[in-house]
Amino acid sequence: MGISQEVSFRLERLILDGGLAPGQKIPSERQLAARLGVSRAIIREALHELQGRGVIETQHGRGSFVANLVPDTDDHHDNSPLMHLFAGHPRTLYDLLEVREQLEGQAAELAAQRATGGDRHRITKAYRALEATDPLSNAKPDHGFHQAIVEASHNPILVHLLNGLKNMMLLTVHASVANLNPRAEMRQLIMKQHKQLYQAIMAGKATTARKVAMAHVRFVQDSLRSLENQGAEVIRMPLNSGNFHENPTKRY
Amino acid sequence: MGISQEVSFRLERLILDGGLAPGQKIPSERQLAARLGVSRAIIREALHELQGRGVIETQHGRGSFVANLVPDTDDHHDNSPLMHLFAGHPRTLYDLLEVREQLEGQAAELAAQRATGGDRHRITKAYRALEATDPLSNAKPDHGFHQAIVEASHNPILVHLLNGLKNMMLLTVHASVANLNPRAEMRQLIMKQHKQLYQAIMAGKATTARKVAMAHVRFVQDSLRSLENQGAEVIRMPLNSGNFHENPTKRY
DNA sequence: AACTACCCACTGGTCAGACCAGTTTTTGGT
DNA sequence: ACCAAAAACTGGTCTGACCAGTGGGTAGTT
Numbered sequence: 043m044g045i046s047q048e049v050s051f052r053l054e055r056l057i058l059d060g061g062l063a064p065g066q067k068i069p070s071e072r073q074l075a076a077r078l079g080v081s082r083a084i085i086r087e088a089l090h091e092l093q094g095r096g097v098i099e100t101q102h103g104r105g106s107f108v109a110n111l112v113p114d115t116d117d118h119h120d121n122s123p124l125m126h127l128f129a130g131h132p133r134t135l136y137d138l139l140e141v142r143e144q145l146e147g148q149a150a151e152l153a154a155q156r157a158t159g160g161d162r163h164r165i166t167k168a169y170r171a172l173e174a175t176d177p178l179s180n181a182k183p184d185h186g187f188h189q190a191i192v193e194a195s196h197n198p199i200l201v202h203l204l205n206g207l208k209n210m211m212l213l214t215v216h217a218s219v220a221n222l223n224p225r226a227e228m229r230q231l232i233m234k235q236h237k238q239l240y241q242a243i244m245a246g247k248a249t250t251a252r253k254v255a256m257a258h259v260r261f262v263q264d265s266l267r268s269l270e271n272q273g274a275e276v277i278r279m280p281l282n283s284g285n286f287h288e289n290p291t292k293r294y
Numbered sequence: 295m296g297i298s299q300e301v302s303f304r305l306e307r308l309i310l311d312g313g314l315a316p317g318q319k320i321p322s323e324r325q326l327a328a329r330l331g332v333s334r335a336i337i338r339e340a341l342h343e344l345q346g347r348g349v350i351e352t353q354h355g356r357g358s359f360v361a362n363l364v365p366d367t368d369d370h371h372d373n374s375p376l377m378h379l380f381a382g383h384p385r386t387l388y389d390l391l392e393v394r395e396q397l398e399g400q401a402a403e404l405a406a407q408r409a410t411g412g413d414r415h416r417i418t419k420a421y422r423a424l425e426a427t428d429p430l431s432n433a434k435p436d437h438g439f440h441q442a443i444v445e446a447s448h449n450p451i452l453v454h455l456l457n458g459l460k461n462m463m464l465l466t467v468h469a470s471v472a473n474l475n476p477r478a479e480m481r482q483l484i485m486k487q488h489k490q491l492y493q494a495i496m497a498g499k500a501t502t503a504r505k506v507a508m509a510h511v512r513f514v515q516d517s518l519r520s521l522e523n524q525g526a527e528v529i530r531m532p533l534n535s536g537n538f539h540e541n542p543t544k545r546y
Numbered sequence: 547a548a549c550t551a552c553c554c555a556c557t558g559g560t561c562a563g564a565c566c567a568g569t570t571t572t573t574g575g576t
Numbered sequence: 577a578c579c580a581a582a583a584a585c586t587g588g589t590c591t592g593a594c595c596a597g598t599g600g601g602t603a604g605t606t
Binding site: 141 | 338340344393404449459
C-alpha cells in the first residue's frame with residue numbers, strides 16, 4: 043500500500059477513533075505534511091480520498107473539516123455506487139426519467155391488460171385518495187396510485203425496477219420539486235393526466251394507457267427542465283459540496 | 295468549485311456516459327493531464343477522489359481501472375428479493391424478457407439518435423465480430439454487439455439496468471439456450487435481425503431500430519417458449535445449482 | 547470609541563519538473 | 577524460436593514555487 047493510502051487511513055482512524063468531532067477543523071495541509079513527514083502533495087491526495095468517501099469537507103482558504111458522517115452509517119442504501127454516479131450530475135436525472143418513461147408506459151399497458159378485480163379495486167382506491175387530497179398534497183398519494191398500477195402489471199421485475207428508480211428520484215430531487223404542483227394550472231394538468239390514466243386502465247385500453255403514462259412522465263420531465271431553466275436548484279448534492287455554500291460550517 | 299472537483303466529475307461522467315465497462319483501463323495520468331489541459335497533480339487528486347468513492351481502482355505501474363460498481367449493486371444476487379422470485383418461477387424469465395424488450399428497444403432508438411463516431415466504430419467492430427463467428431458461436435460476440443449498442447445510447451441508467459437484467463438472464467437461463475441457434479434457419483433469422491438492427495442504427499433510423507430491437511427480443515422470447523413446449527429444460531433453478539455464484543462477475 | 551480600508555499571515559488550489567518504483571513492450575543476441 | 581537485457585511505459589513521491597480565497601489585526605478616518 044502506498045504512503046498516500048496509509049496517510050488517508052491514518053487520518054480516518056484519527057477522526058473516527060478520537061477527538062475529532064463532526065464540523066471540527068483538521069490541521070492544515072502543511073502542518074499535516076510536516077507532522078507526518080510526507081510531502082504536501084501526498085496529504086492532498088489522501089484528503090481527496092477522504093473527501094470522496096464523504097469523511098471530510100474542504101473549503102478554500104479556511105481549511106478541511108470533519109463531515110457529518112452519521113447519515114453515512116445509518117442508511118447505507120444511498121451510498122451505493124449508483125448513487126454516487128448520480129450525485130451532482132443533473133443530466134443523469136433526465137436519463138432516469140427517460141428510462142422511467144418507458145417502464146411506466148409499459149406498466150400502464152400491462153396493467154390495462156392484466157388488472158384483476160383486486161387490482162382494479164386497489165387502483166380505484168388509490169385514485170380516490172389522489173382526488174381527495176386538495177392543495178398541499180404530499181407525494182404519498184401520487185406514489186400510491188402509481189404503485190398500484192405498477193403492481194397490476196403482474197410483472198415483478200417491472201415492479202422492482204420502477205421501485206428502484208423511484209427511490210433514486212426521491213433521493214435526488216428536492217422534495218419541493220416532487221410536488222411541483224403549487225401552481226394551479228400545473229396541478230390541474232397532472233390531475234387530468236391521472237384521470238386519463240385511470241380511465242384508460244379501467245377501460246382496458248392498453249395502448250391509450252401506455253401513451254398517457256408516457257406523456258405523464260414526459261410532462262414531469264419537461265416541468266423539471268423548465269424549473270431548472272428558471273434557476274431553481276433541482277438536484278440535491280449528497281454529502282459534500284452541496285451545503286457548505288449556503289450553510290457554512292459552524293464555527294467553534 | 296475547483297478544477298480538481300470539476301475534473302473528477304468530468305471523469306466520472308466520462309466513465310458513465312462512455313459506458314466504460316468495469317475493469318476497463320482509463321487513460322494514464324499524463325495523458326489525462328495533457329488532454330484536459332491540467333497538471334498531473336490535479337489528475338491525481340481527482341483520481342483519488344474517485345478512488346475514495348470506489349469508482350476506480352489503481353495499480354502501481356499498470357494504470358487505473360473502472361471498478362466493478364455493478365457487482366456492488368447487483369451483488370445482492372444472493373439475498374436480493376429479486377432472486378427469490380426466480381426460484382422456481384419460470385414465468386419470471388418471461389417477465390424479464392418483457393421488460394427487456396422495452397429497454398432494448400429504447401437503447402436501440404437512442405443509439406440510432408446519439409451514436410458518436412466512436413460509438414459507430416465500436417458497434418461496427420462488434421458487428422463484424424458477430425458476422426465472423428460462424429457455427430458454434432458462444433454468446434460473447436452477441437453480447438458485445440448488444441453492449442456496444444446500449445452504451446451508444448449514452449444513458450448510464452439504461453446501461454446499468456440492462457446489464458443487471460442480462461446478468462439475471464445468464465444466471466437463469468441455461469447456457470445452451472443462450473446460443474439456441476443450432477438450427478440453421480434460426481441462426482439465419484437471428485443474423486438477419488442483427489443486420490437489420492445494425493443498419494437501422496447506422497442509418498440513424500431511430501424508430502426502425504427500436505422496432506427491430508424489440509422484435510429481436512420478442513423472437514428470443516418466442517424461441518424459448520417453443521423450446522420449453524418441446525420439453526427442454528430452460529430454467530435453471532439458482533438455489534439448487536450449487537456453486538453458481540462462485541464467480542458471477544466477469545473478468546477483464 | 548467606532549468604523550472603514552488595507553495589509554499580511556494564514557488557508558487551500560494549481561503548476562512545473564524531477565526522480566523513484568513497478569509493469570509491459572521492444573529489442574538483440576543466442 | 578527463445579530468453580534476457582533494455583527501453584518505454586505506468587503510477588508514487590518530492591520539491592518549491594506561485595495563485596486565490598479568508599481572517600485577523602492595525603492604521604487611518606470619522
